[in-house]
């Protein structure tokens with residue numbers, strides 16, 4: 001297996017932007033020591049981003065406005081790349097009236113990233129969810145035609161990418177177009193496919209490339225690294241991306257969301273093999289939305305109901321990180337929110353939670369230390385046994 005080298009970052013200058021401490025490290029305070037919580041809050045070398053920087057693997061999180069306003073120390077200190085949990089979605093930036101924009105959250109995210117020497121992942125331009133009501137209602141009523149829909153998307157892409165031109169490292173251009181069936185394929189019932197036709201996907205990549213030629217453009221989806229057990233979705237996405245690239249469509253990478261759930265099990269070998277498979281055709285890979293959910297007592301405390309899941313959760317995080325570390329074409333590893341306090345999981349998956357690396361009180365969990373340890377071992381090498389003294 002090729003080791004991650006110092007030359008693996010996709011965007012020129014990205015390494016320079018990822019500050020956060022590449023210097024020599026004091027030995028970190030580990031789990032259960034009284035200093036552990038403090039260490040987890042620190043900016044700099046002794047943090048996820050600090051160790052990530054030493055192996056050229058930017059470590060990221062999705063951020064909400066609350067993460068930025070209330071918990072800036074961790075949001076800024078632990079991560080070197082950030083994604084707006086919702087800030088850059090169409091529904092957020094052009095919410096109520098066509099042509100009337102609200103950049104409050106997106107501007108806040110980009111300013112925060114700049115202040116903290118962080119890269120930004122733009123998320124997302126073409127998705128069936130979180131579209132403005134004026135758009136979906138207009139299409140439903142027939143007041144927005146197919147041709148108009150194409151022009152509206154073109155305008156959306158040029159406006160948003162134009163505003164942040166040169167400030168976004170990676171864009172998730174298209175999100176979640178494939179079915180979960182076996183075999184998988186582009187979902188014929190997807191809102192965009194129904195109303196604009198499948199060709200809109202390739203066109204979105206072309207517009208995005210024209211609007212910001214230096215941004216890396218990603219196709220992003222879940223279950224695309226074997227999580228479905230069959231690999232059907234991986235195979236379908238792989239074949240489609242390969243075909244698009246052969247046709248000249250500017251797709252630079254695949255984003256694997258990596259939303260895991262302890263009830264389904266996880267195959268780390270499959271995950272890594274799939275990452276390598278994407279890399280084999282020259283694609284970059286980003287782990288874009290990692291989290292590991294499990295059944296919990298209630299949405300407030302999010303205490304796992306099965307004690308085994310407290311082992312499975314950090315194990316699965318660690319397995320994903322180790323695979324990402326082993327495959328040099330993985331250019332970033334992002335968790336979908338770092339604290340259980342504002343995770344999307346309890347609101348989306350009934351009875352589940354505990355999906356993040358910090359708990360509901362912003363205290364680091366075992367999963368945090370597992371990731372830190374994986375990065376530390378990759379950066380410094382595993383501790384070795386001292387040779388026995390000779391008689």
Ligand code: XIL
Pocket residue numbers: 085086175257289344
């Ligand atoms: C989620 C956000 O985290 C929530 O706040 C919002 O209510 C719904 O969307 N896949 C994606 C993300 O690509 O955009 C989703 O984010 C989570 C699933």
